[in-house]
Each structure stands twice: as C-alpha cells, then as structure tokens.
Amino acid sequence: MTHESSPRPAQTEPPPLLPGSHPSERHAFLHYLGQHMGATMRLMMLTGAVAYFALVACGELVGHSGVPLLLRAAPLLPLVVIAWRAFFIADPLRLSVLGLVAVVVVEVGIGLNGYKHSQGALWVLPAYVMVPLATGAVWLWRWDFILAMALSVLGPLPLLLADPAMPTLLAEYLMYMGIALVAAVIVHSLMDDVLHKHFRLEQQLRERAYTDDLTGLLARNRFLELAAARLAHTVHQGGPVCALYLDADHFKQINDRHGHALGDQTLVALADVMRHHLRPLDLIGRVGGEEFAVLLPGLAQDEAVAVAERIRQAMHGIRLPDGTLTVSIGVAAQLPEQSLHELLAAADAALRQAKRNGRDRVEIAGTLSARFA
Numbered sequence: 001m002t003h004e005s006s007p008r009p010a011q012t013e014p015p016p017l018l019p020g021s022h023p024s025e026r027h028a029f030l031h032y033l034g035q036h037m038g039a040t041m042r043l044m045m046l047t048g049a050v051a052y053f054a055l056v057a058c059g060e061l062v063g064h065s066g067v068p069l070l071l072r073a074a075p076l077l078p079l080v081v082i083a084w085r086a087f088f089i090a091d092p093l094r095l096s097v098l099g100l101v102a103v104v105v106v107e108v109g110i111g112l113n114g115y116k117h118s119q120g121a122l123w124v125l126p127a128y129v130m131v132p133l134a135t136g137a138v139w140l141w142r143w144d145f146i147l148a149m150a151l152s153v154l155g156p157l158p159l160l161l162a163d164p165a166m167p168t169l170l171a172e173y174l175m176y177m178g179i180a181l182v183a184a185v186i187v188h189s190l191m192d193d194v195l196h197k198h199f200r201l202e203q204q205l206r207e208r209a210y211t212d213d214l215t216g217l218l219a220r221n222r223f224l225e226l227a228a229a230r231l232a233h234t235v236h237q238g239g240p241v242c243a244l245y246l247d248a249d250h251f252k253q254i255n256d257r258h259g260h261a262l263g264d265q266t267l268v269a270l271a272d273v274m275r276h277h278l279r280p281l282d283l284i285g286r287v288g289g290e291e292f293a294v295l296l297p298g299l300a301q302d303e304a305v306a307v308a309e310r311i312r313q314a315m316h317g318i319r320l321p322d323g324t325l326t327v328s329i330g331v332a333a334q335l336p337e338q339s340l341h342e343l344l345a346a347a348d349a350a351l352r353q354a355k356r357n358g359r360d361r362v363e364i365a366g367t368l369s370a371r372f373a
C-alpha cells in the first residue's frame with residue numbers, strides 16, 4: 001500500500017510529561033494539586049486553629065503568663081477566619097499563601113504564650129517544633145515549603161534570646177528543631193515525588209483514553225465530549241457548524257484479501273489524509289472500526305461539502321494492491337436547536353445514503369439525490 005498524501009502531526013499529540021515544562025501542563029498540574037491537596041491544606045489550617053486554642057487553654061491551666069489572656073487568645077480570630085476562608089478557595093497558589101499567613105499568626109501566637117510565662121520559653125518550645133513536623137507534607141511547592149520552614153525556625157528566636165536560660169535552651173531548641181526539619185524535608189520530598197508520579201500517570205492514562213491507539217485521532221467518547229463543547233461555543237457565537245461522517249468502502253474485503261495488517265495501515269493513511277485536509281480547529285474522531293466523524297466549526301454547508309469532496313478525492317491517493325481506497329461521506333449542516341447527537345445522526349444518515357447510492361461519493365443530509373460521484 002502506498003500513500004501519496006503527506007501526513008501532518010497527529011491531532012492529539014501527547015503533551016510533555018514534566019509538570020511545569022509546558023503552560024497547559026503546568027495549568028493541569030496546578031489543577032491537580034488543588035484537587036488532591038486542597039482538602040489536606042484546609043484541614044491543616046483548621047487543625048492549626050484548634051491546636052492553638054488548646055495551647056492557650058492549657059497555658060491558662062498550667063502556668064501564669066504575664067500576657068493577658070485576651071491578647072494571647074487574639075490570634076484565634078485570624079486563624080479561624082483563615083481556616084474558614086480556605087474552604088472557599090480552590091486555587092492552590094492562594095491556598096499556599098493563606099497557609100503561610102496562618103504559620104505567621106501561629107508563630108506570633110506561640111510567642112505571646114511563652115512571653116513572660118512562669119516557665120519561660122520552655123513551655124512553648126514543643127509547639128514551635130510541632131509546626132514543621134505537622135505541616136511538612138502539605139506545602140505544594142519548594143518555595144512555600146522553604147518559607148514555612150524558615151518562619152518556623154526563626155519564630156522562637158526572640159523568645160529564646162530574651163530568656164535567662166538562653167544557652168541551654170538554645171542548644172535544646174536547635175537539636176529538636178533540627179530533627180523536626182530533617183523529618184519535614186523527608187516527608188515533603190516523598191510527598192512531592194508521589195504527587196508528581198501520580199500526576200504523570202493520570203496524564204498518561206487520560207491521554208490513552210482520549211486517543212485512538214491506531215490512528216492518533218480522538219477516541220469516540222473524547223470526540224463527542226469536545227464536539228459538544230465546540231458546537232455550543234460556535235452556536236453561541238452565531239457561527240455555522242457542519243458535521244461529516246466518513247466510512248471506508250468495502251473495508252472488510254481489504255482485510256480479507258490483504259490481511260488485517262494492511263487494513264490497519266490503510267486506516268492510518270486514511271486518518272493522515274483527513275488531518276491533511278482539515279484545519280487544526282476541526283475535530284476528527286474515530287467513532288467506529290472504519291467510521292470517522294468530523295466537526296467543522298464555522299463552516300457553512302457548501303464549504304463543508306467542498307471539504308468532504310476534497311477528502312474523498314484525496315483518498316484515491318491511498319493505493320492498495322488491487323486498486324485505491326474509496327470512502328463514502330455524509331455531510332450535515334447544523335439546524336437551529338439541533339443537538340450534537342442529532343447533527344451526527346443526520347450526517348450518519350447521509351453516509352448510509354451515499355453507501356446505498358453506490359459508495360465513493362459525498363451525500364448531503366436531507367437531500368436524497370447524489371451530489372458527487
């Protein structure tokens with residue numbers, strides 16, 4: 001089998017797999033992060049507010065602080081507001097920024113609880129160490145993780161430096177904070193790795209489900225999904241839309257006479273011809289074994305018929321051992337209020353008519369006479 005038409009790149013070329021290496025890929029990864037980590041971040045902010053409440057309450061029970069209770073409890077208000085706001089935010093970037101603000105508030109609050117306390121900084125040091133341990137896994141990027149860790153490390157320094165037992169406490173603090181930081185780095189790296197791997201895997205699976213393996217065209221369900229959206233968009237803008245239904249003629253004979261492998265090659269060549277004669281904004285789907293559907297946004301019926309005719313003639317360039325490939329094509333123009341399903345059904349009916357009228361022809365929906373032979 002030879003093919004005279006020069007092929008163009010596949011319509012659904014897989015995107016690069018490294019998150020961030022392509023704008024659409026980066027956007028998809030951000031969306032993925034928002035979906036998968038958003039709930040964890042919100043929960044962590046809520047936990048932060050509850051934990052801070054526990055710190056203030058326990059502090060009141062176990063020791064005497066020189067800072068008034070009202071002032072120590074004050075950070076609860078922004079923490080609750082932050083946790084509440086987080087439930088209405090889906091954007092991962094904004095969630096991260098909100099999370100960092102929560103860390104600052106918590107750090108300041110912990111400081112207030114340790115300041116002028118009967119047991120000094122000793123009472124609140126564990127709370128400082130808890131921050132990197134508890135939040136290490138939730139930061140979505142490197143920058144927010146580094147900022148959160150830096151805030152955690154620096155937060156208690158004013159309190160420590162003001163404490164009379166500073167040298168011993170500082171050594172103790174550095175040891176425990178060091179351990180907490182190492183643990184946070186490990187957990188964050190593992191989480192980052194898992195998220196990236198899962199994202200890539202999900203992308204690959206989606207690509208496979210969206211694309212027809214043999215021809216690289218859109219798989220049936222993906223075609224219908226995209227076509228419905230593009231039809232609605234074009235109709236909304238007041239433009240015409242047409243659909244084509246294309247079927248290879250006597251394809252069973254090609255398989256039977258020359259083998260399935262040549263049949264496959266013929267389908268690949270057929271897909272290349274379609275891609276070659278259609279615009280990037282047209283959608284081409286393999287909707288059956290040797291059946292293809294095309295959505296032509298912005299084209300009126302006459303233009304769609306001309307496109308279909310060019311495709312039909314170009315298929316003669318696909319040479320088989322005993323002749324050339326021929327196809328039959330049905331064309332339908334979208335009528336007012338017509339759904340995608342109805343539009344494709346009309347194109348399919350026109351295709352059946354083309355088969356009945358002798359094949360290797362283009363037929364228009366709603367007209368029973370042969371237009372091209």
Ligand SMILES: Nc1nc2c(ncn2[C@@H]2O[C@H](COP(=O)(O)OP(=O)(O)OP(=O)(O)O)[C@@H](O)[C@H]2O)c(=O)[nH]1
Nearest residue numbers: 247248249250251252253255260263264289290355
């Ligand atoms: N090689 C190959 N053949 C396929 C594939 N998918 C479907 N077919 C074959 O396509 C043929 C379709 O045959 P029919 O539906 O009888 O239609 P036809 O022989 O093309 O006849 P008309 O459509 O009436 O012109 C069947 O033999 C299927 O096995 C595929 O992926 N590869």
